[in-house]
Amino acid sequence: MQNRRALLQATVGLGLLTAMPGGGRAQEKLESTVSVRTSGGAFGDALKRNFFDPFTKATGVRVVPISTSYGEMMAKTAAMQASGNVEWDIIAPQFTELAQISGYLADLGDCSSMPNIARDAMAGSCGRWGVLYVIGGQMLCWNPALYKDRQPKGWADFWDVERFPGRRAMANTGSPWATLMLTLLADGVAPDKLFPLDLDRAFRKLDQIKPHVAVWWRTGDQSKTMWRNSDIAMSMMWSGTAYEAKHGGVPLDWTFNQAIADLGAWCILKGAPHPNAARAFINFYMSNPESHARFAREIGYATPNKASSGLLTADEKKELVTTAEEMSSIIKVDADWLAANRAQALERWTAWVSA
Amino acid sequence: MSAVSDGPALDGLPAQSTGVAAPRPSGLLRGQLPGGLTVLLIAPLLALLAFAFFAPILRILAASVLEPRPGLSNYARLLSQPLYMDVIIRTLWISGACTALALLLGYPVAVLMARTRGGWATVIAACVLVPLWTSTLVRSYAWILLLDRNGILNGLMSKAGLISQPIDMLYGNAAVLMAMTHMLMPFVILPIYSALQSIAPELGQAATNLGAGPVRRFWSVTLPLSLPGVSAGCLLVFVMALGFYVTPALLGGPKTLMIATLISQQATELLNWPFAGAISGVLLALSLGIAVTFKRWLDLGRVVAHD
Structure with missing residues (x-):
């Protein structure tokens, strides 16, 4: 039994790595487990159902999900590198934050060790330090019952309390970049002219909306419950959270117009205990369009798998950032600017929001 | 009766023959344990603290003066950015207000707990402890x-016709103060209760015999004798409040x-x-400084209590 499993494992592992163009690493043996950080909850369950379990079935490699908050993941990642005792394999930070933590990550080069990325994923999915795995947006959401005649179209309408009266909510999560970007968009800055962010202009504009903000939400959960509990009329929300709230019965509408990208990356830690299994898992993840379509339907996040969007209906696609056109229309954070200005910008945001 | 209270009451007792050669100064010796045994008993705790508490703290404090370069640049930045001093002052203010509220609300509860017997005592203790x-x-x-x-309180008030529009009570200082006070009240109630318990009832009777009314009896007997409990409780609450994280965030x-939120952000x-x-x-320096100052006051309180 043990031998058959090992043989099966070796063959499938071999198949995964060699059957693809460019897969020359036939001799790499898969370790018996791989740990993957998830944010838990419905999202973690959907990952397990659609990707972790099938991967285990195909390779015999057990996937150990590690469910932590984003902050804990980042802190633990730094701590594991500092102590030299790396326990995890794959973490899931924001694609735009990879530069900040590249010192903790394995260099993936051009991703040629994971050939399914070139074959099945949309262009740009391979980054040197991480691989794009979910695509969402930070978008304008509103309570449709309050705006029956006229729907908000972009961030300028969030500031327009005359035409769109109602209590506002804004994010105060410790990553204010999206909020600073949408503020400048509301002030008329063109999406391609956002960076470098004009912080003076952004905070002047933010001063105008501050008195109308009833709730500064700190967690995704709070952004789901505040609509009912605190009578919120309009807020920025993460698309996956908004999707979950709407399908859970919260009356909610949104637009992807002027949405700020929310891109999740999978990275392998430098010195990870199971690097081969980690690469094999990410490679496995990129194929199987059916799994991606199911995952998108269940959780509201699109994935970079190209073929999966053909399996979704037009109505389903409307709620996701699926297609290549939409992917290019959502606005991305400039990772270089962020790396250079993160601390000062966050300090200024914290001082402003707590004043 | 006085055996319940600590310190000076032991002065008159001869040293027990437990291997201690000479009577020790009463300030050092609380019970009749030989010094060696005392050390042995607290050694596991000390070892655990050294490994799991002091070592990491020293490490992170060392990093604060060694990285990114040796010197006080991190502390200079902390002092030069108004944000950090503002937040430190706000933290002190919230903790102080929380301590005052917990004391005001907790003292009567402690008195009630100390005076009640039987079933009601259990009920009160449960309300404090659960x-x-x-x-x-x-x-x-x-x-x-x-x-x-759209919560319970707003619902009740609007049903009772007290308000026509819901009031925003959440997400502000009032909500945080209320919740923190509630969470920290047991830490002020229990030390005061313990201090009140150790007051000999004869003292109150003596005060009554000497013609003191209930108010005079409270001010001249009960309150001064409970001061060690008050200062211990206030110290606990204040220092714990300084580090609160979850409640202010939610x-x-x-x-x-x-300040804890800023630490987590960094x-x-x-x-x-x-x-x-x-x-x-x-x-840490603030907490220690306050603890030391309070400790002085606490000793002072004890002197007052035994005079």
């Missing part, structure tokens, strides 16, 4: 249910920013551990 066994997170969410705009607004968002260490160092 919240202690519930997680901070759960209690914070309970406050959200109560105080939210129930407060952006203006209720406390540690988890910016991964700047040396600077997080510098802020923690300031918080």
Whole structure:
């Protein structure tokens, strides 16, 4: 039994790595487990159902999900590198934050060790330090019952309390970049002219909306419950959270117009205990369009798998950032600017929001 | 009776023959344990603290003066940016207000607990202790249910016709103060209760015999004798409040920013551990400074109590 499993494992592992163009690493043996950080909850369950379990079935490699908050993941990642005792394999930070933590990550080069990325994923999915795995947006959401005649179209309408009266909510999560970007968009800055962010202009504009903000939400959960509990009329929300709230019965509408990208990356830690299994898992993840379509339907996040969007209906696609056109229309954070200005910008945001 | 109270009452007793050669000064010897045994008994705790508490703290404090370069640059930044001093002052203010509220509300409860016998005593003790066994997170969410705009309290008040529009009680200083006071009250009630318990009832009777009314009896006998409990309780609450993190984050607004949130921001968002260490160092220094000051007051209280 043990031998058959090992043989099966070796063959499938071999198949995964060699059957693809460019897969020359036939001799790499898969370790018996791989740990993957998830944010838990419905999202973690959907990952397990659609990707972790099938991967285990195909390779015999057990996937150990590690469910932590984003902050804990980042802190633990730094701590594991500092102590030299790396326990995890794959973490899931924001694609735009990879530069900040590249010192903790394995260099993936051009991703040629994971050939399914070139074959099945949309262009740009391979980054040197991480691989794009979910695509969402930070978008304008509103309570449709309050705006029956006229729907908000972009961030300028969030500031327009005359035409769109109602209590506002804004994010105060410790990553204010999206909020600073949408503020400048509301002030008329063109999406391609956002960076470098004009912080003076952004905070002047933010001063105008501050008195109308009833709730500064700190967690995704709070952004789901505040609509009912605190009578919120309009807020920025993460698309996956908004999707979950709407399908859970919260009356909610949104637009992807002027949405700020929310891109999740999978990275392998430098010195990870199971690097081969980690690469094999990410490679496995990129194929199987059916799994991606199911995952998108269940959780509201699109994935970079190209073929999966053909399996979704037009109505389903409307709620996701699926297609290549939409992917290019959502606005991305400039990772270089962020790396250079993160601390000062966050300090200024914290001082402003707590004043 | 006086055997219940500590300190000077032991002065008159001869040293027990437990291997101690000579009677020790009463200030050092609390019970009749030989010194060697005392050390042995606290050694496991000390070892655990050294490994799991002091070592990491020293490490992070060392990082705050060694990284990114040796020197006080992290502390200079902390002092030069108004944000950090503002938040430290706000943290002190919230903790102080919380301590005062907990004392005001907790003292009568402690008196009631000390004076009640039988079934009611159990009920009061349960009311004080049960919240202690519930997680901070759960209690914070309970406050959200109560105080939210469409929460229980607003619902009751609008049904009773007291308000026509819901009031925003959540996400501000008031909600945080209320919740923190509630969470910390047991820590002021229990030391005061213990101090009140150790007051000999004869003292009250003696005061009555000498013609003191209930108010005079409280001011001249009960209150001074309970001061050690009061200062111990206040110290506990204040120092614990300084480090509160979950409750201000869940129930407060952006203006209720406390220092622990800033430390977490540096540690988890910016991964700047040396600077997080510098802020923690300031918080630690504040807590220690306050503890030492209070300790003086506490000793003073004891002197007053035994005079």
